[in-house]
Amino acid sequence: MSRLDELIQKLCPNGVEYKELGSISNISKGVQFNKTDMSDEGTHPVINGGINPSGYSERYNCSEDTITISQGGASAGYVNFITTKFWVGAHCYTIKPQQKVLNRYLYHVIKSKEYKLKECQHGAGIPALAKNKVESLKIPVPPLEVQREIVRILDSFTELTAELTAELTAELTARKKQYEFYRNELLSFGEIIKGGSTQSSKLCEIALIYDGTHKTPNYKNSGIPFISVENINDIYGSKKFISKEDYDLYKITPQINDLFMTRIGSVGKCAIVTKNVDLAYYVSLALIRPNNKIIDTGYLKYYIESVSGTKELSKRTLHNAVPIKINKEDIGKIKITYPSLDIQKKIASTLDNFEKICSDLNIGLPAEIEARQKQYEYYRDALLTYAATGKIIPRQTDRQTDRQTDRQTDRQV
Template sequence: MSDRGFLEKLLDGVSVEWKLLGDEDLFEVANRGRSPVKASLRVAGQTPYYGANNIQDYVDGHTHEGEYVLIAEDGSASLENYSIQYATGKFWANNHVHVLRGQQNVNTRYLFHYLCIVNFVPFLTGGGRAKLTKGQLVQIPAPIPCPEDPEKSLAIQAEIVRILDSFTELTAELTAELTAELKVRKQQYNHYRDQLLSFEDSDVEWKTLVEVADFRRGTAITKKQTIEGDIPVVANGPVPTYTHGEHNREGETVVIARSGAYAGYVSYWNEPIFLTDAFSVHPHDGVLKPRFVYYLLQNKQDQIHAMKKGAGVPHVRVKEVELYDVPVPSMKEQDRIVAILDKFDTLTTSLSEGLPREIKLRQQQYEYYRDLLLSFPKPEEAA
């Protein structure tokens, strides 16, 4: 069945009329919300407080109660800067939020799903800081199936809501399931990593890190000084800041961020990189393997972060890391430990990366069916 056929089957021959949100028989456009006293003086409470960025706080008191659709605006002439929220019960909406709902013949949840696909830009006024005024809001049309037969109309609206809500619920369930699975895997990974790297009951030699590894500082560089290329520039964070046409490290490299908010962050690279605001740890050949050292340092990540000094721009000093005690097991034992931890790392990384991908896929499915179910012919198309 074609997409249009799917919608036609749902409508079962009934007509669709486009009604303006200003039609008081079908819609209630409530007064805008209002801002309470400034944030520092607000009374904390249980009521969600909606503003330009959705729920911003929880306060005492409320401006509305019931089932409503909220159109939150941030004053930018862009569809992406308008968020549609569905609120029930008591809530506080500030003056950046339009509040509306369906009357007895319009399902408010149906109205919510439809408004999620409305392009508000043609209805904005005010130039650079364009706004959606109430006068313009009431000019927005919404499709109502067979309004002359309220019972039939509400049944069709309810079926559309049921289908779309089922996608929302499945996404929420899947997210909760994958998040719980990821949490369990991370706990297992941390448990085995702690156990494998403790060496409490093992007759293993311990050395300071400087005795078994060399430390090399990165080279200062700015983005303007880079040349075109695809070499990651690794500085003081978990991801490269930009790219460069040259490298100053290659092969397996253990990196510790030197300054900034991520000072002390431990990372591992096995590709050419250009190291700047950080230092690298290079284990002596035949003594320690880079990947094993990475896991040792990662296991003590909190302790390394705690080495930060300085109030303005915190930094980690190489001298303190050099004195860190590390075990030196046999190369064979290091290989065994690395192989086990790599498997856990691969599993947790796969789950971590798979979660947002899966959520995005479910969201795309929801949007596809939402657009399909709400693609009623406009009056000019019907003509």
Template structure:
């Protein structure tokens, strides 16, 4: 940081110039070839980027998941290498630096530096600065059939032009942050695979272990109706658990205490297992699963069993219309019931892995979140430049 501060003081003591996006970049809209154009989809010569590429492979890309034929290129002109794709409709707030000639779908606007400015920028500096553009885009949208960015304002968005030495030092520092995050993500993925291995090993019991229908061991009860309006009108400290793994919000009343295990009963997350300790509000898209005899079945062992049996749970669900899990079908699900000593051994092993790979308050997810917050803080600080000629 001190080196960058010194460079800024030395090379641009009076501030830096800012230029509008439309001055610096040529812009082109992405497009999707007609689905009826078989020839366009038959070849794989041209990388064709979509939001799925960013989600799967990150923000600096040199190939796409899907490719199309040269015949699909309008006017024979690809988007240039080292251009930046910015999401300007539908899913807004994402961008990517594309290192190869390419095309994209219509959800992106392609930014290509004009020739007269190529020598004045490190393209990775622009990539990092586009995180600021992402934030601007999210705050400046219009809505018709779907959300889209105010393109008049978009073209007026201004970029700083600090000296190249400053840009390169900023890129070096931010690259270190992103590399550290990538290493932590890779470690998390390795730990998840290790967790899956041990969970399979510990949850695979011999034929001599007792197995019982879930309905004989637990009571299954649907939660109460809940809505976003109810949460807004009755704020409070109690989490609302409904159709997702994370709380829908927080409310001033609770209807569940000491019954942490739940199963999503409807919606896209149907069959997923929830765990919420203490007092909370269980919504009507979540089954509460209460152990009848805690001396026979440990509640945490039940949680790990249901997590392991996700494929069987999903197989019980109906996917015609809104995905749903019928209560009677759920109660027929057969789960293992080893003796309590074995249950506690399994819980001890799997709880350690579960905390390491899933707990947002500890383990690797917490460390990654902390590093990401630190990175975003320093990124914002590094990319803030005084403007030349602006009043002090």
């Protein structure tokens, strides 16, 4: 029998009492902090309505080890535990427990009910979370000894999860750097040329270059998929559409082996057109149509994304523009160095294989990180349910578990 089992049987034979969060803690909202007074670096984070700090300041208005809940914005309801002194902004609640409730215990419980808080968002424009919704959140309050044991178990599990996540993240970063190094080395040609020669041309001499529509799209619920810079990693996954009539006004439509390149906000990320499907595209993307008798599309993609291509783009990018951009005419001025077509295809094939390995890791490692986080969440919720009811409730989903527990709670409160 575990220590927690012993404590629950001894101290909670009939379950535990549920109380509203507002009755066991002080809930307050922060003070507005002007964006102009923040900096990108500083001693104390400014915590407002988002998941990450809004900025940093040398001032603070809240002590360390404080529970926060985002009050406004898309992340309204997000629960965090701030371990340093910080400035709490006007779009953030702080939760400070009263007697008989441990700070870390309360954090774990509220975090387990984060999705409930997010479901309480209101407002047609910028979402917000009303204070009364936070105050009415029902919290199981077992004896302090039980709370301490739960905190010990969950904090230990959290530490292990964080260590593993850090290791997996470092592995993913290393693999990405390895791929970038290999790509850049290969595109410096070296041994793969084996005595052959290379030549350089302006991109406009070996490809046609177009940009997308400059008009704000009239979006539809269905029709022709519409893509912009945000879709460059998955050009066939857009959820935005325009009508066939609007698409028919496009003078240049994508063809297989064309290359999309980002040119506004982010410059130089590429995607190859591999399907014979209609795609509408915005001005933030350039459409490059290589002369495939001279330059291989796959090779061109890798070259543009390499150190050499990035330097060429950077020379002509308007870095002071907001957002940064490169004009369509200047894209055509970048110099592309290339070997024979056969060697281009060999290089592209080699990098395709290497990128596939990295992509598999890019899928596998983040999936492993997410699985570890879900494992922690499952264990946390099961543990808190057990502490509150004395039973392990079989859980299909978080919501089903909470609804079962809440029905029991309603009968007790």
